Amino acid sequence: MTIRIAAVLLLFAALAAAPAFVPPFEVRVLSLFCFWGALSLAWSILGGFAGYWSFGHTVFIGVGAFVPGLIVARLLDGGGAELMPLMVLAGGLVSAAFAAVIAWPLLRLRGIYFAIAMLGVAQVTGELSAAIEWIGGGIGLSLPDAAPAALAPEAFYHYVFVGLLALTVGVAAWVRGARFGQGLLAIREDEDTARMLAVPTEGYKIAALVLSAFLTGLLGATYGFSLGYITTDSVFRTDFSLNMIVHALLGGIGTVAGPLLGAAVMVVLTQVVLGEMLNLHLFATGALVVAMVLLAPQGLLGLWRRRARRGADGRPRP
Amino acid sequence: MIPLLQTLLDGLVLGGVYAFAAVGFSLIFGVLGVVNLTHGVFVVLGAYGALLLHEVVGLDPILGLPLVMAALFALGYLYQRTLIAAAVERASLVASLLVTFGVALMARNLLQVVASPDVRSIATAYSFAGLSLGPLRVDLVRAAGLLTSLVLLSGLALLLGRTAFGRAIRATAQQPVGAALSGVNVRHVHGLTFGLGAAFAGASGAVIGMMLPFTPGSEAAWTLNAFVVVTLGGVGSPQGALLGGLLLGVIATLTAQYVGPAFQNAAMFLVLVLMLLLRPQGLLGHAFAASR
Amino acid sequence: MSAPPVLEVRGLTKRFRGLVALDGVDFAVPEGAICGLIGPNGAGKSTLFNLVTGFLPPSEGEIRFRGAPVTGWSPQQAGRSGIARAFQIARPFPGLTVRQNVRIGALFGRSGPRDVEGATDSALALLGIEDLADRPAEGLTVGHLRRLEVARALAARPLLLLADEPCAGLNPAETDAMIAALRRIRDGGVTIWLVEHDMRAVMGVCDRILVIAAGRAIAEGTPGEVAADPAVIAAYLGAAEESRGA
Numbered sequence: 110m111t112i113r114i115a116a117v118l119l120l121f122a123a124l125a126a127a128p129a130f131v132p133p134f135e136v137r138v139l140s141l142f143c144f145w146g147a148l149s150l151a152w153s154i155l156g157g158f159a160g161y162w163s164f165g166h167t168v169f170i171g172v173g174a175f176v177p178g179l180i181v182a183r184l185l186d187g188g189g190a191e192l193m194p195l196m197v198l199a200g201g202l203v204s205a206a207f208a209a210v211i212a213w214p215l216l217r218l219r220g221i222y223f224a225i226a227m228l229g230v231a232q233v234t235g236e237l238s239a240a241i242e243w244i245g246g247g248i249g250l251s252l253p254d255a256a257p258a259a260l261a262p263e264a265f266y267h268y269v270f271v272g273l274l275a276l277t278v279g280v281a282a283w284v285r286g287a288r289f290g291q292g293l294l295a296i297r298e299d300e301d302t303a304r305m306l307a308v309p310t311e312g313y314k315i316a317a318l319v320l321s322a323f324l325t326g327l328l329g330a331t332y333g334f335s336l337g338y339i340t341t342d343s344v345f346r347t348d349f350s351l352n353m354i355v356h357a358l359l360g361g362i363g364t365v366a367g368p369l370l371g372a373a374v375m376v377v378l379t380q381v382v383l384g385e386m387l388n389l390h391l392f393a394t395g396a397l398v399v400a401m402v403l404l405a406p407q408g409l410l411g412l413w414r415r416r417a418r419r420g421a422d423g424r425p426r427p
Numbered sequence: 428m429i430p431l432l433q434t435l436l437d438g439l440v441l442g443g444v445y446a447f448a449a450v451g452f453s454l455i456f457g458v459l460g461v462v463n464l465t466h467g468v469f470v471v472l473g474a475y476g477a478l479l480l481h482e483v484v485g486l487d488p489i490l491g492l493p494l495v496m497a498a499l500f501a502l503g504y505l506y507q508r509t510l511i512a513a514a515v516e517r518a519s520l521v522a523s524l525l526v527t528f529g530v531a532l533m534a535r536n537l538l539q540v541v542a543s544p545d546v547r548s549i550a551t552a553y554s555f556a557g558l559s560l561g562p563l564r565v566d567l568v569r570a571a572g573l574l575t576s577l578v579l580l581s582g583l584a585l586l587l588g589r590t591a592f593g594r595a596i597r598a599t600a601q602q603p604v605g606a607a608l609s610g611v612n613v614r615h616v617h618g619l620t621f622g623l624g625a626a627f628a629g630a631s632g633a634v635i636g637m638m639l640p641f642t643p644g645s646e647a648a649w650t651l652n653a654f655v656v657v658t659l660g661g662v663g664s665p666q667g668a669l670l671g672g673l674l675l676g677v678i679a680t681l682t683a684q685y686v687g688p689a690f691q692n693a694a695m696f697l698v699l700v701l702m703l704l705l706r707p708q709g710l711l712g713h714a715f716a717a718s719r
Numbered sequence: 720m721s722a723p724p725v726l727e728v729r730g731l732t733k734r735f736r737g738l739v740a741l742d743g744v745d746f747a748v749p750e751g752a753i754c755g756l757i758g759p760n761g762a763g764k765s766t767l768f769n770l771v772t773g774f775l776p777p778s779e780g781e782i783r784f785r786g787a788p789v790t791g792w793s794p795q796q797a798g799r800s801g802i803a804r805a806f807q808i809a810r811p812f813p814g815l816t817v818r819q820n821v822r823i824g825a826l827f828g829r830s831g832p833r834d835v836e837g838a839t840d841s842a843l844a845l846l847g848i849e850d851l852a853d854r855p856a857e858g859l860t861v862g863h864l865r866r867l868e869v870a871r872a873l874a875a876r877p878l879l880l881l882a883d884e885p886c887a888g889l890n891p892a893e894t895d896a897m898i899a900a901l902r903r904i905r906d907g908g909v910t911i912w913l914v915e916h917d918m919r920a921v922m923g924v925c926d927r928i929l930v931i932a933a934g935r936a937i938a939e940g941t942p943g944e945v946a947a948d949p950a951v952i953a954a955y956l957g958a959a960e961e962s963r964g965a
Contacts, residue, residue, distance in 0.1 A: 221462050224524070233692055301810075388536075395536065
């Protein structure tokens with residue numbers, strides 16, 4: 110346990126120190142890792158722990174990003190850079206409130222029906238954000254540059270994403286160990302039996318979705334600021350929804366470390382290895398999903414654990 | 428009154444094609460339990476196939492249907508016997524959802540590279556001709572598309588209801604173990620069903636190609652459409668697909684006409700969620716659920 | 720004898736679209752007893768348990784738990800109040816280990832999050848599966864699955880344990896072990912009501928037995944009284960003949 114905590118502290122120390130030592134491109138790659146790791150972990154609170162796979166989590170990124178966009182455009186006349194922390198918080202809170210509203214009908218659906226319904230929520234919310242003139246997602250909204258003068262923008266947003274990753278890891282680790290998290294696992298495994306064991310299934314599912322949406326909303330709002338200009342197409346993105354699932358699946362679903370590992374592998378793969386082949390990103394992601402499901406359904410962590418167990422007793426497990 | 432009637436007629440025509448485009452998804456979902464997120468790719472492949480035949484050989488999309496269907500049938504059969512069967516055996520039905528999602532992304536990407544991401548459509552000699560029914564008007568291509576859809580849907584209903592092959596499919600869907608014990612080669616039937624589903628998706632794509640513009644990215648919309656149609660009408664039967672498709676078509680055109688084209692999907696989705704909450708088995712229920 | 724029974728049902732009736740699954744059943748489970756519920760297949764035994772645990776609302780009648788009316792409560796309320804249920808088809812959480820399974824039972828049980836590890840350990844020990852604690856539930860033998868099912872229910876520190884055929888599919892040695900475990904559970908202060916097909920098990924362990932057939936209570940009493948009851952013999956013989964005819 111102490112080794113694990115030490116490893117986590119070391120990871121965050123290295124991430125925080127990075128802008129001082131590595132060139133801007135690598136800082137951006139590390140920021141992307143923080144962004145994706147945190148997103149995938151936020152998704153996991155509902156998808157990995159409770160087994161309710163949302164195929165439309167990008168809706169919370171979109172809502173989270175549009176809240177500051179609208180505040181800036183409609184209330185602050187394009188300014189208000191110094192209010193960024195409050196606006197990011199507002200993005201998270203509105204996202205959570207939105208989740209609370211859709212939770213009641215949607216969480217009565219199970220399995221693929223929930224997955225597809227979330228896909229629909231994301232599709233429709235995105236379309237509405239473009240179609241409704243007051244929101245203006247079709248043309249887009251600008252966000253002020255919130256980086257202080259002393260810091261390069263990529264370093265500033267890197268620090269913010271590191272902080273959000275730390276927050277998400279903390280929340281997810283707490284959930285995993287708490288009674289709440291055990292209840293979510295019971296729901297994932299067998300919801301009817303969980304009810305019989307007096308797990309407050311309805312409340313827990315709603316809480317998991319709202320918590321997940323809150324964290325995703327914070328990340329979405331920050332992402333919006335880092336882009337500087339948001340449109341429906343840049344924040345309501347099906348590939349965002351997909352990536353959250355793929356990272357968790359790749360690393361190991363239902364764990365805290367899994368989504369981070371998955372995000373690390375995917376970011377290195379897409380940014381560094383495939384950096385030159387932008388037009389084949391989708392193909393590579395798709396192929397990876399297929400390969401993972403067929404070859405390592407328990408994710409990389411599962412592979413590693415199986416190998417470790419084999420090593421321990423010297424023979425393969427039945 | 429006339430504009431409303433015209434809108435309803437347009438909706439029904441569109442709905443017939445939606446039904447046609449969804450029936451393969453419905454069949455695969457009903458018989459194998461697999462939610463095939465590659466479905467839209469089959470539809471789009473059918474459209475590109477018809478486009479190719481039309482541009483290279485000059486073959487009319489409707490006359491080219493047998494070729495498109497044969498190609499998609501073979502593709503669907505192989506796809507099921509290899510990837511889908513492996514995913515279901517090694518992991519679960521949810522795993523098959525992911526595998527089909529992954530393959531859809533790969534296919535979309537490949538199509539974008541091979542056929543370009545540009546918007547395409549198939550322009551036939553009769554593309555701009557129309558039929559008049561009193562004060563109402565239907566484009567000739569749409570009428571031809573609807574007719575083709577209805578003929579093939581009826582054919583599928585007969586195939587499922589009246590033939591030995593149809594009996595084998597129904598038996599496999601209801602009691603896979605029982606069917607296997609009584610000599611049905613369940614794997615083969617699953618493959619054939621998947622092939623049949625793909626062939627119908629491809630055929631609908633050829634028809635859609637004449638009526639609506641398409642891109643490689645259209646696959647996502649056609650998969651979602653199929654899901655909505657099946658949720659509305661019920662799983663596994665051409666009748667359910669027809670009912671769901673007609674409903675969806677009418678909802679889509681009414682919304683586009685009276686609320687705004689941007690709200691089509693929102694309205695469809697609202698109906699979908701209501702349906703899932705009130706009657707999750709769809710209006711006609713699950714065609715094979717009797718003994719499950 | 721002034722203490723109210725742990726569980727009492729009066730006039731309990733359940734109709735499914737006109738089909739009467741349970742018809743005016745009365746029964747009381749006294750505190751500290753092991754009671755039995757027997758009857759031919761389709762008699763309504765599972766329906767009765769489903770009504771008591773809140774999985775189904777009754778059409779008519781009343782359920783009292785420790786003297787208080789609880790008719791129409793939810794499974795969660797039943798669980799929190801102290802009713803635990805071991806299902807006929809064991810339903811452990813397959814992806815979790817034996818200990819994790821039992822721990823979830825303890826976490827959401829009557830004593831809440833207090834002394835979770837203690838409740839978990841004692842339930843594992845009582846059923847004799849502490850050696851399997853770190854094994855995944857997936858892949859256990861039927862005998863171990865049943866013990867896990869009962870251990871998880873027990874970890875909630877219930878007042879009343881409803882056990883749905885805890886001995887089904889067990890060999891004679893395993894059945895004896897299960898019966899011994901049920902006795903130990905009762906001696907630890909948990910009242911038990913069990914459905915069981917294994918007559919040897921039922922007759923040996925139960926203090927009182929309720930016999931139902933076609934939704935009606937046809938007999939009630941000690942194992943000796945029930946075994947000698949002509950209505951019971953007729954119901955079982957009739958059922959045997961029907962199944963032979965079918």
